[in-house]
């Protein structure tokens with residue numbers, strides 16, 4: 024889920040002031056009264072409530088659990104196994120240690136509950152009085168949020184081989200909307216749940232990921248993917264599925280924007296089952312007519328560059344730290360490492376020096392990774408430092424080490440590579456002393472942090488520059504684009520962006536040299552032709568400018584600005600009737616194009632009174 028800005032575009036995001044969001048409190052666990060001392064533990068009175076709440080969501084037919092746990096007979100048949108597996112806390116799968124900040128839907132048995140199960144098995148696992156049995160949970164088959172407004176099916180199913188190692192597959196869903204719509208929920212139906220371990224959706228507004236498909240609709244392999252973005256439009260929601268999750272609508276005010284020509288990429292983690300499985304996921308879209316009024320944002324701490332883990336190393340430490348430039352409410356957290364990850368911790372140090380554990384996983388298990396939502400938003404004031412501290416075990420004692428014997432491991436996208444990522448969903452508060460969208464301040468602080476952390480990282484400089492440019496901090500933006508170009512002198516995108524920034528700052532000759540460099544590497548770069556033409560026109564080099572406007576039009580025949588500017592350049596060289604045609608074309612593309620209309624009127628007057 025890496026985000027990279029790709030060109031310099033002003034931020035035009037709607038924004039309204041943000042009050043602390045109120046998230047619905049999720050239903051907690053049922054309290055288990057422990058039987059008075061010495062009393063017989065029975066299934067109906069003591070054990071069934073535990074299994075119904077903590078196990079049945081996955082252990083019923085059609086779900087991920089390999090057998091149902093809904094009746095006395097189900098439990099009795101596996102009583103010893105249940106006692107063993109709950110005492111090691113392998114089931115129910117719940118990674119975080121207990122902590123002060125509570126998560127919604129915590130699925131962690133208390134020590135008393137575990138002891139009760141042990142005692143039940145020791146006492147021969149009796150059933151008890153029928154009257155004590157609570158009603159079994161009811162599970163609705165099919166869509167959990169009701170009939171979706173729109174269902175999107177994957178075009179071409181993927182067939183998972185019978186054996187071999189884990190597979191990560193990406194399905195590209197073309198969205199079925201012809202205008203911007205708002206969603207109150209997306210329900211993920213991942214396909215055969217026995218083999219799907221987790222799935223998450225990435226929103227691809229520029230349709231960049233589909234280029235990796237061998238044919239449209241086939242999808243493509245890959246554990247992590249990178250979504251490119253042309254505009255300031257930070258990722259905002261975790262769209263995550265894991266076994267046993269009951270989907271929930273997004274909180275009030277936080278509906279999701281879905282534009283025309285957006286792809287939704289479903290990234291799925293699959294584990295072979297012993298026979299070939301056809302995987303055909305679908306998504307249910309639930310529309311709302313309420314646009315978002317609250318704008319959360321995903322922040323990423325990471326330090327993949329620190330990952331260079333020698334074989335045999337048992338406690339390899341990776342850290343990152345980020346200080347919040349604005350007040351935020353922390354809504355959810357998603358730690359991520361691969362198979363060598365062992366102890367994953369995130370901590371907040373508040374401006375008053377106090378600390379809060381945001382999450383602590385002492386036995387990381389990639390297979391049970393999840394997004395954890397807080398039971399109530401966690402308020403973190405400006406100046407709070409968030410730190411991640413991950414340790415990795417690359418010894419042969421790590422039972423899931425992908426290498427036997429252990430090898431040196433560095434960061435990468437394959438499951439045998441490693442990662443050190445921590446994602447946070449935060450809702451920034453508007454600050455009284457700044458007119459800017461607070462997400463932009465967060466994004467800028469994050470980009471500044473990344474440049475400091477990785478000074479040789481082209482993308483860090485480029486993204487930082489793009490944000491500065493969008494914020495109007497022009498001199499510093501130019502400096503950062505220059506760093507980027509120094510790191511990749513041939514890069515057309517960076518040369519074009521630097522050229523555009525220099526042009527906007529009135530440094531025309533420098534602009535021309537970078538825009539020319541962009542076209543040397545990429546002769547069909549529309550932006551560079553357009554910007555270069557504008558630069559040349561501003562130096563009255565109209566004949567050269569006309570060449571580049573024409574080249575730009577060949578690449579994008581539907582761009583009203585290019586048509587209008589070509590018209591102006593032609594008019595400057597006295598070619599009025601040809602100019603007129605291009606102004607008219609501009610107006611056909613965009614009937615409201617002001618420059619084209621004014622120039623056309625001017626030409627009409629000039630043609631009427633040629634002596635003037």
Ligand code: HEC
Pocket residue numbers: 073074077078079080081082087088089101104105108109114115116130266267
């Ligand atoms: C989030 C879904 C989920 C929940 C909740 C869950 N299980 Fe499981 N359980 C699974 C899956 C999936 C497997 C298959 C093994 C695997 O993939 O690791 C499994 C396997 C098992 C096994 C067999 C393990 C083995 O080694 O073969 C037992 C026993 C079990 N679960 C008991 C429980 C009990 C008891 C609870 C509640 C206290 C529970 N599970 C809660 C998903 C779940």
